[in-house]
Amino acid sequence: MPPLPEPAIDTAAFSAGLLDPERAAPPHVAGPHGKSAVKRYNVYRNNVTVSLIDALADIFPAVLKLTGENFFRAMAREHVRASPPTSPLLFRYGEDFPGFIAAFDPARPLPYLADVARAERAWLTAYHAADADPLEPARLAAIPPERIADARFAAHPAFAVIASPFPVFRIVSMNRDLMDLAPVDMSEAEAILVTRPADKVTVTHLTPAAARFADALAGGSTLGEAAGLALETDPAFDLNGALTALLSAGAFAAVAAPDNGGDDDRFCQ
Amino acid sequence: MTNARPLAPQGAASKTHRHAPSDRFAADSPAAIKGAVPASAGVGFKPGHLIAILDDPGSVGFLEVHAENYMGDGGPPHRTLERVRRDFPLSLHGVCMSIGGPRPLDEDHLARFAALCDRYEPGLISEHLAWSTHEDMFLNDLLPLPYTAATLDHVCDHVDRMQEVTGRRMLLENPATYVLFDNSTMSETDFLAAIVARTGCGLLLDVNNVFVSATNHGYSARDYLAAFPLTHVGEIHLAGHTEQEDDEGALLLIDSHDRPVADPVWTLYEEVIAGTGPIPTLVEWDSDLPEWPVLRAEAESANAILRRHARSAPKVRHAAPA
Numbered sequence: 143m144p145p146l147p148e149p150a151i152d153t154a155a156f157s158a159g160l161l162d163p164e165r166a167a168p169p170h171v172a173g174p175h176g177k178s179a180v181k182r183y184n185v186y187r188n189n190v191t192v193s194l195i196d197a198l199a200d201i202f203p204a205v206l207k208l209t210g211e212n213f214f215r216a217m218a219r220e221h222v223r224a225s226p227p228t229s230p231l232l233f234r235y236g237e238d239f240p241g242f243i244a245a246f247d248p249a250r251p252l253p254y255l256a257d258v259a260r261a262e263r264a265w266l267t268a269y270h271a272a273d274a275d276p277l278e279p280a281r282l283a284a285i286p287p288e289r290i291a292d293a294r295f296a297a298h299p300a301f302a303v304i305a306s307p308f309p310v311f312r313i314v315s316m317n318r319d320l321m322d323l324a325p326v327d328m329s330e331a332e333a334i335l336v337t338r339p340a341d342k343v344t345v346t347h348l349t350p351a352a353a354r355f356a357d358a359l360a361g362g363s364t365l366g367e368a369a370g371l372a373l374e375t376d377p378a379f380d381l382n383g384a385l386t387a388l389l390s391a392g393a394f395a396a397v398a399a400p401d402n403g404g405d406d407d408r409f410c411q
Numbered sequence: 412m413t414n415a416r417p418l419a420p421q422g423a424a425s426k427t428h429r430h431a432p433s434d435r436f437a438a439d440s441p442a443a444i445k446g447a448v449p450a451s452a453g454v455g456f457k458p459g460h461l462i463a464i465l466d467d468p469g470s471v472g473f474l475e476v477h478a479e480n481y482m483g484d485g486g487p488p489h490r491t492l493e494r495v496r497r498d499f500p501l502s503l504h505g506v507c508m509s510i511g512g513p514r515p516l517d518e519d520h521l522a523r524f525a526a527l528c529d530r531y532e533p534g535l536i537s538e539h540l541a542w543s544t545h546e547d548m549f550l551n552d553l554l555p556l557p558y559t560a561a562t563l564d565h566v567c568d569h570v571d572r573m574q575e576v577t578g579r580r581m582l583l584e585n586p587a588t589y590v591l592f593d594n595s596t597m598s599e600t601d602f603l604a605a606i607v608a609r610t611g612c613g614l615l616l617d618v619n620n621v622f623v624s625a626t627n628h629g630y631s632a633r634d635y636l637a638a639f640p641l642t643h644v645g646e647i648h649l650a651g652h653t654e655q656e657d658d659e660g661a662l663l664l665i666d667s668h669d670r671p672v673a674d675p676v677w678t679l680y681e682e683v684i685a686g687t688g689p690i691p692t693l694v695e696w697d698s699d700l701p702e703w704p705v706l707r708a709e710a711e712s713a714n715a716i717l718r719r720h721a722r723s724a725p726k727v728r729h730a731a732p733a
Contacts, residue, residue: 150513150561156554157545170557172593174628178658182627185589185655185665189552197551227549230507230520231482270483299484341487 159183160190161223194222194235201236202262204317205243208252217246233270236263254308254328261314261345264302264336268343271300276339276392282385289399291366295359296396300338303348303356307331311347320345339392346391351376352384356393448473448500448534448646450689452713454706455504455696458491463703465498471710473534475502475693481531482523496531502646502693503533507549510569510583511556512542521576528577535646535691537582537615538573540566540603557592558602563609566602570610582645584615587623587652587666599624600638613645616690618680619672623652623664632679641687649680649713650695668697671709681716688723 152168159165167183198218199206206214221242227235240263243249244256276298285293304310311332315321333353335346348356351372358368365385372379388394451472456464464470474495481488495501505524508516528536541553556562574581583606585599597605603614616639625632651670657663672680672694684690694709 150559150565151511151542151556153512153514153542153545153554157548157550160550160552167590170592170594171590173657173659174591174630177661179590181656181658182589182663185663186552186554190550193551227551228547230509230517230544230549231479232549232551233480233483268486270486270488273485273489300486338486341490 160187161226163187191219191222194226195219197227197232197235198222198239201233201266202239202259204262204314205255205259207317208255208258208313209249213248217243217249220246233266236266239263254306254310254313257304257306257308257310258314258317261304261310261334261336262318264304264334265343265345268300268302268336268338271298271338273341274299274395276337277389277394277397279386279389281397282389285397285399289401291364291369293365293397293399294362295365295394296398297360298337298392298395300336300343301356301360301393302336303333303353303360304336305331305333305348305350305353305357310334311345314345335388335391335393337392339390344391346387348384348387349376349379351379352387355379355381355384356388359388359394446496446500446532446534448502448691450691451717452710453499453502453691453693454710455693456495457696457700458488459700460703460706461491461495465494467703467707468498470707471499473500473502473691473693475504475535475695478503478505478524478527479507481527482520492531501531501533502535502537502691503527503531505536505538506553507543507551508538508569508573509542509544510538510573511540511554511562511566512544512569513562513565514544514546516569516572517544521573524573525577528579535582536577536579537584537646539584539586540599540606541586553586555586555588555590555592557595558597558599559595563597563602563605567606567609570606570612574610574612580611580613580645582613582615584617584648585620585624585639587617587620587664589627589663589665591628598638600635600640604640607640607643612643614640614643615646615648616641616644616683617648617650618683619648619650619652619676620666622673622676622679623666626662626664627657632675633682636679636683641683644687644690647680647683647690647692648695649676649692649709650697652676668695669699670696671705672712677712677716680713681720684716684720685723689717689721692717 155168159168167179171179171183173179173182195215195218221239225238240256240259243259249255308328309326309330309332311334312326314334316323331350333348333350335348335356337344354375355368355372358371369381449472453471453473453475456474456476481492539553542556543550543552543554585603621632621635625635649672650668651672653665653667655663655665692713694713696706
């Protein structure tokens, strides 16, 4: 019989206990000279769990501020154990955290918390998004008036819109020290536009109608179609004002308008 | 191990598409390597220190960054690294490659690492003798492995692959560990020496890790260093550690990178440098970050030791392969 191959590292056994405090230390793990390895293995448990909670705390500072440190860390610990990262790029972690918060019973008294988390996750995604020059407003001005309604935009890689039934723009801004604290009426719906003009992540307030307009444009609707959707949301929607605000926030990277119904649909930056 | 082949030294061209001919290594003039890391002290770069560092030219010989922090598609991290790279040689230190795991390396992650090499032309690249990924779960820690013939095969395959994809010689760092494996069949130093012999990689000697592991496992740090393949060390790391207790109440050191380098680690470091001559030396400080002058003073302490032994005959250290 051939000799059994020497074992490689059993990463399944070693990692199983890292996020499960009930589990015993894995086989073959030892201290020197026959010493126990429970506390020793716990160093790895602690490193993994605490570093991932810290990562969530770094990504979601407004959520932390709203819940307080102890609540946040307890909530984050449950999330870390249920949904550890799947990428070695930790700045991508927490995509599922807003959904986890929405379903997390103890967080129910803060019904806006998941939307705050969505905005914060979008903030970090925007921070690392690909580089692109924002669309120059002059490019739009160069499109003949008869074709402007058919113009389509390409969103800037950092673009995101988070719409909420709560005043999420002010809640996020106040809890990321971007705005002085002031009372807010929780019945006021707001949306946040996240962009990165001049390489600095910026959050901008959008009305629900402007959010629908921005989302439709980013999704490939024509300017005319997007304006129609926004007017459904709010008959008083200010198209020029919203478009100007989106352009100055750097929401788009390019615009194109078909030439006489032809297929010249190339984007101009 | 397959595909064993000579690897170019840092900063040199092994694949013509990666580097312009002007970047090619001149064997008799290491300083001519574009972006070569000098045998002086550097620090782990933190964006919060950017302005202070740029205002303090000549304070450190190089900067090291964790590669993963710059693996986003764009944005401010790249503006910062571009700025830093204009003024300083760079060491690119990977912390998530999972070289010590049994699975093939993540090719997407390797491609990202290679893209950073092409873009920023680091003078040194390095990774850890550790693993951090199980299947698709990333555990964000440097986890230990037993030292056996089987794990040696995995690690050598992974080092080969990383050197192949980057077109560069890499340095592999000795770990700080808190547990041993009762199924290990080799010492850590024999394991590292075997990796060097089979892959042609160099080593990153973390003197704090040596002290931490030696204390935790009850062996002599000096004996470990005596067995360490010092002629292949291309960089040294120094860092601070904290103290805890093991199951029996004995001292258990944690590689925490959150405070100054401890005195016994400075002593061991000077003993190493007295034998090898100057080697690029990095002070790591990754949490509870100090103001710049504190970190600068740590680097200056390393520089003082390097200067004291500037005339120690440097042994031939993983020089260009013949």
